[in-house]
Each structure stands twice: as C-alpha cells, then as structure tokens.
Amino acid sequence: DVKVTQSSRYLVKRTGEKVFLECVQDMDHENMFWYRQDPGLGLRLIYFSYDVKMKEKGDIPEGYSVSREKKERFSLILESASTNQTSMYLCASSLALPAGGLTDTQYFGPGTRLTVL
Amino acid sequence: SQQGEEDPQALSIQEGENATMNCSYKTSINNLQWYRQNSGRGLVHLILIRSNEREKHSGRLRVTLDTSKKSSSLLITASRAADTASYFCARNNAGNMLTFGGGTRLMVKP
Numbered sequence: 001d002v003k004v005t006q007s008s009r010y011l012v013k014r015t016g017e018k019v020f021l022e023c024v025q026d027m028d029h030e031n032m033f034w035y036r037q038d039p040g041l042g043l044r045l046i047y048f049s050y051d052v053k054m055k056e057k058g059d060i061p062e063g064y065s066v067s068r069e070k071k072e073r074f075s076l077i078l079e080s081a082s083t084n085q086t087s088m089y090l091c092a093s094s095l096a097l098p099a100g101g102l103t104d105t106q107y108f109g110p111g112t113r114l115t116v117l
Numbered sequence: 118s119q120q121g122e123e124d125p126q127a128l129s130i131q132e133g134e135n136a137t138m139n140c141s142y143k144t145s146i147n148n149l150q151w152y153r154q155n156s157g158r159g160l161v162h163l164i165l166i167r168s169n170e171r172e173k174h175s176g177r178l179r180v181t182l183d184t185s186k187k188s189s190s191l192l193i194t195a196s197r198a199a200d201t202a203s204y205f206c207a208r209n210n211a212g213n214m215l216t217f218g219g220g221t222r223l224m225v226k227p
Contacts, residue, residue, distance in 0.1 A: 004159070031213050033214075035217075040219065041219065042205070042217050042218055042219035042220055043160075043205070043217040045214065048213075048214060050213060058214075088157075090159055090160070092159075092160075094213065096213055097212070097213055104148075104209055104213055104215070105150065105162045105165060106150075106152075106160075106162065106207075106215060107162070108152075108159035108160040108161070109159050110158055110159045111157070111158060111159050113157070
C-alpha cells in the first residue's frame with residue numbers, strides 16, 4: 001500500500017516565522033502535490049511537482065514555496081507565516097500519466113493542521 | 118479553482134438508508150474520481166470512472182457518469198454509521214492534476 005506521511009499533525013507558529021511542512025511518500029511516485037483545505041472552499045492546489053527539482057504553481061501559490069530535492073520528499077515552505085495561512089495542509093502523490101493503464105489516483109497524507117497566531 | 122460543485126453540501130440520513138451525492142462540472146474530463154475524508158484526516162480514494170464509462174460499482178458504492186450533462190453521482194447503499202464522512206469528487210481534465218469540488222458532508226445516524 002502507498003504510504004504518504006506528513007511531518008506533523010498539528011503545528012502552531014507565530015506570525016512572521018518560517019514554516020516547513022514535510023511530506024514523504026514510499027511508492028516511487030513521480031507526482032507530488034500540496035493542497036490547503038478550508039471550510040467551504042474545498043481543496044485548493046498550492047504547488048505541484050512532477051519530478052525532482054521540478055515544480056508548477058497551482059491555484060494559490062502566493063506566500064508559499066516548495067522544494068523537491070529527492071523523489072520521495074516534497075516540502076512546503078511558508079517564508080513568513082501569516083494568520084491567513086491558518087489551514088489544513090494536505091500532501092498527495094500519484095503516478096505520472098501515461099502509466100501503462102494505471103490511473104492518476106492521488107494518495108493523501110493525514111494532513112497538518114497549521115495555526116498561525 | 119474549483120470547476121464544479123457537489124450537491125447537496127450536507128446530507129443526514131438514518132442507518133440503512135441509501136445516500137446519493139451529485140457532482141457537476143464544466144469542462145470535458147478524462148476521468149472522474151470520488152474520495153472520502155473522515156473528520157480531520159486525509160482523503161482516501163474510493164472509485165474512478167473514465168469518460169467512456171457510464172456506471173461503476175465497488176461494494177456498496179455505485180458511481181454513474183453522464184458526460185452529456187457533465188455530471189456524476191455517488192450512491193452508497195445500506196448506509197452505516199461508519200460511512201459518516203465528507204465525500205469529494207475530483208475531475209481529471211488533462212495531464213496529472215485533479216480539480217476537487219467542495220464536498221458533501223454525510224452524516225449517518227445510528
């Protein structure tokens with residue numbers, strides 16, 4: 001089974017702090033994603049990576065950056081945390097398409113609930 | 118950005134009843150997927166239906182897809198209290214990204 005782990009379940013930070021959220025997957029997936037989830041807004045894509053050192057902006061990249069130095073690890077960085085970044089952050093991974101008939105099902109980590117005070 | 122909506126936003130039923138959730142979208146799709154999320158947890162993939170399929174079953178789950186109406190439905194039969202969760206549809210329009218809807222919160226009362 002695919003396993004996606006996130007470094008923290010709960011995190012409390014102060015405004016202006018630099019925050020690192022780590023995500024690791026163990027299935028050799030090419031694609032990795034960072035979403036944030038807020039009530040009434042569903043999941044919104046922050047950044048997407050399709051290979052080591054490659055990244056693409058999602059719908060809401062402002063205030064965030066990412067790093068993918070190794071295939072299994074995808075980090076989300078809040079350079080200077082703000083209160084409007086308080087949210088649930090979800091990491092996911094998937095195979096790249098085409099994938100020999102396999103699908104682009106995404107596998108999610110348990111989420112990190114970040115509170116910025 | 119979200120390109121569709123789930124309907125209803127919230128649903129409350131008694132154990133044993135069937136639950137139906139709908140998903141509409143605006144652009145053509147390669148496939149449509151349904152995910153489940155228990156409170157405070159990550160999403161878990163339930164079922165995928167390709168654009169050339171009309172219906173798919175998995176246990177107590179039945180998914181239909183009507184590409185002419187740009188809509189899909191998820192039916193959970195004989196619901197259980199453990200089915201209480203939020204359910205999301207996700208569309209693959211092209212490439213490797215999915216677009217998620219806002220979800221339906223299902224509560225199944227024992």
